Amino acid sequence: MxxxxxxxxxxxxxxxxxxxxxxxxxxxxxxxxxxxxxxxxxxxxxxxxxxxxxxxxxxxxxxxxxxxxxxxxxxxxxxxxxxxxxxxxxxxxxxxxxxxxxxxxxxxxxxxxxxxxxxxxxxxxxxxxxxxxxxxxxxxxxxxxxxxxxxxxxxxxxxxxxxxxxxxxxxxxxxxGHFEWINQYQPELLPEFTQKCIEWHYPECLQAEQPILAFVSQVIQRTALMIAQWQLLGFAHGVMNTDNLNITGSTLDFGPYGFMERFRPNWINNHSDYQGRYTYQQQPSIGHWNLWMWLNNLVALCPENYDKEQWKQDLAECLEHYEPTFLEHYRNGLNQKMGLPRFHKDSFDCAMAFLRILQSEQLDYTQSFLRLQNREYDAIKDDCLDRRQFESFLSLYNTIREHQNLAELDGAMALANPHYILRNHMAQKAIELAGRDDFSEVDRLFKLLSQPYLKQRDLEQAEDLAPLPSDVPEVMVSCSS
Structure with missing residues (x-):
């Protein structure tokens, strides 16, 4: 090393x-x-x-x-x-x-x-x-x-x-949470700590006119990107406390997380989250809230000869870029998953119509995008109670894709829609076998998940590809670990 x-x-x-x-x-x-x-x-x-x-x-x-x-x-x-x-x-x-x-x-x-x-x-x-x-x-x-x-x-x-x-x-x-502790208990350490964070993780910001504002902007952008990627994959972190998000926008502290199966935006994957604060649909707004709490701790870093109210306003203006950054990544990513052109005026509305179908019909999030990618339209429609809703969506979808470069759109689709996610029941099976000193299922899942965008018929099992039947209780996950 x-x-x-x-x-x-x-x-x-x-x-x-x-x-x-x-x-x-x-x-x-x-x-x-x-x-x-x-x-x-x-x-x-x-x-x-x-x-x-x-x-x-x-x-x-x-x-x-x-x-x-x-x-x-x-x-x-x-x-x-x-x-x-x-x-x-x-x-x-x-x-x-x-x-x-x-x-x-x-x-x-x-x-x-x-x-x-x-x-x-x-x-x-x-x-x-x-x-x-x-x-x-x-x-x-x-x-x-x-x-x-x-x-x-x-x-x-x-x-x-x-x-x-x-x-x-x-x-x-x-x-x-590091900044929250310092600001609350050892505020005199804040300038040195922040300077080291910039030197270690965002050295390019040292050349900016206001390095701290440049640092803040980078953290906000990376956090927005990370959460947009979570949403696109159907990943729910489960415990987005301020001590569980870091300054580089990389996912940290897995507790009762879950990869969403049937599309339920209000799904509570953490059964210790009694109020539903950290549901899948709440993650973008919670990211904004956490960043706001973080920025409050940086008010004390107002440079000399700088108006403090202006400094607060500058910090707030940095945060104003969070929502458009998130939406840009999410919109572009969702259009890619759908195989729709990024700049068509109706692409995002069409994608949202598809999500509404997944929600109302309780269809599997990951597999539904793969079916769309493979043009298995009849298979999706057969799973819908409201077939006319799907037919209306499909008409708009085909209209938008008409006269487009379908090979290019389909190629991008294949890079955005995984065949495999870590479903809770998959992890649970590996855990139960490991409790008997059998780590073979951990090894199989590790290999399967190593190439999630590649079909692996020799490794996959039927239960990797679908939710548990509706009459089987879902795996319960809480903060206990």
Missing amino acids: HFNSRYPQLPARLYHQQMPLPLKGAKAGHFNAALAEQLQWSEEDKAQWVEICSGQKTFAEFEPLAMVYAGHQFGQWAGQLGDGRGLLIAQILDQQGQTIDLHLKGAGATPYSRMGDGRAVLRSVIREYLAGHALNCLGVASSNAVGFTSSAQGVQREKLEPGAMLLRTSDCHIRF
Whole structure:
């Protein structure tokens, strides 16, 4: 590994250094060899991946640390939070020279654990391992994981479950909540911390007339892009607290996430979300709310000889670009999924008509786009109770596509519509087998999700392609992990 240990350069009040506490009887779960190669792991590192991913081996070049941050959880100020069960164990350079965090999840209690035990259970580790891999392969910026380990040690949740550890990678673990903690508890650290964030993650902004405003604009644009990509894939994060969004617009902190199956925009995929705050349809507005809360913490960075009211207005004007940025990416992406020309005046209305059909008929989101792509119009219509609604849509759809370059539109369609998403029941099957020390299904799903836009008949199973039957209870996922 090529180390670039930079987070410890920050004031010590921003973290607590401690060693991980390995679980008893650690054993191999699954290893992402391609990612290890990308991260320039040596052959020795690869041979010791179980020891590294179970907290038994650390590195002289980096003393593990837990970060402190705060946050708004479910819309309410939650005060001090922090890495309650995870440790940053290294920062290394990948093959492109980018600094990547290695974060060990389930590494034991820290000063920020509050009432938690600092552990992770096997089911949540597998869900995060597969989800990060799936999103990366779908083209969405996300944390990923080098591997995970199971153990013989039990961890108490609603019941006793196998303990596990995950070695998560991300381009950034600095969250909106870091700024909230600093602004609330150590405001004198805010200028230095913000400067380091810009130097490390947005160095091009240093050349701007107002580097902080340039930094803010970049964070807003990347967040808008990420959420637009979530919406296009039917991905619901489930817990969009301010401490679960980072400053590089890469997906972080998988809890009760879900890839939507039947198209239900108000679907509550997190059964701890009693008010439905974090439903799929709410994600764009919650992204805006979280950014607004983040910007409030930057008011104190008003430059000298700069009118403070003007500074507030400038920050607010940066946020005004969030909605049009989101809509641009979403509209263009939805038109691509539909095989419709981007600049036709009726394309987006036609796409929304299709979504209304999926919603009213409760059709599968992913498979319906594939059917449209394959011109299986009769198959879609046969699944509709209101066949005339579909016929009206299809007439408009064909009219718009008439006289267009269909080969080009269909080619773009194939790049936007995956054959495979990680359905909750797929992950659940892998979890149940892993609980019996059988990781074959984890391996199958890992391979299947590695090429989601490519049909893989030798790997796929029938249950990968459709929701559970309506008379089968859906898999329940909550914040417990």
